Amino acid sequence: MNTVIFRTLAPFLTALMLLFSVFVLLRGHNEPGGGFIGGLIAASALAIYGIARGIRPVREALWFHPMTIAAFGLLLACIAGLVSIFAAVPFMTGLWIYPGLFGIVVPLSTVMLFDFGVYLVVVGAVTSIALALEREDI
Template structure:
């Protein structure tokens, strides 16, 4: 969409929404919010950016492939569950540390890192879908890094060969 209004507003809107998504993510620990909804907000921010400036602009802006972001989130969430093996408590038990940062006690938990993982999974997965839908057909193959499927796979013939022509 090539309108002046959207293109002017989109960067501001995207930045604000991304900021807000982090706020929702952190707020979700004790109040309504959380990784899932925060991730959805961030993904819609990127989608708006994509509508205004095109898909490749978004891909450049987020640097990593959305699926890689989702993968890192999944890994982070899994590892947060595994931390409890060192504390002698069952899988996925919430563990807390209270470091003093700049004189303020900041409670940090594996629950939070799990939630950040969820956030990343949702951002990655939804952005991936949104970008694929926004993309024009020809640039899709090249931008996702997928080769168009090979026309014929020579190794795995699917059809029976034509019957031999029996002479006579």
């Protein structure tokens, strides 16, 4: 595992995979993808980084504890469900807005927020398990 090639390439691979995971997350509503898959891709990306460089750089790069990220995701998902209170519709009803951004209509919804929460929970939970298992001394 500790070849020079792998260790040099890993950060680029991780960056690409993270970007890809967000892409998969965002396109999930209409094409194959979504929060679960995106989260798993992002977790694998971080695992690769950890295997190549050790877990300290991963923890530093994440800034937050991965479990905090997961908890924030759960909070986002709950908020996405609760927004419907203000529209006087049942819990978890999807609400959509269509703001114009530079002349392009960008559909935004509580459903997307929810999917984002799912993404963060999966990334956070899987990464924290992986990081906890990896040995400090690599």
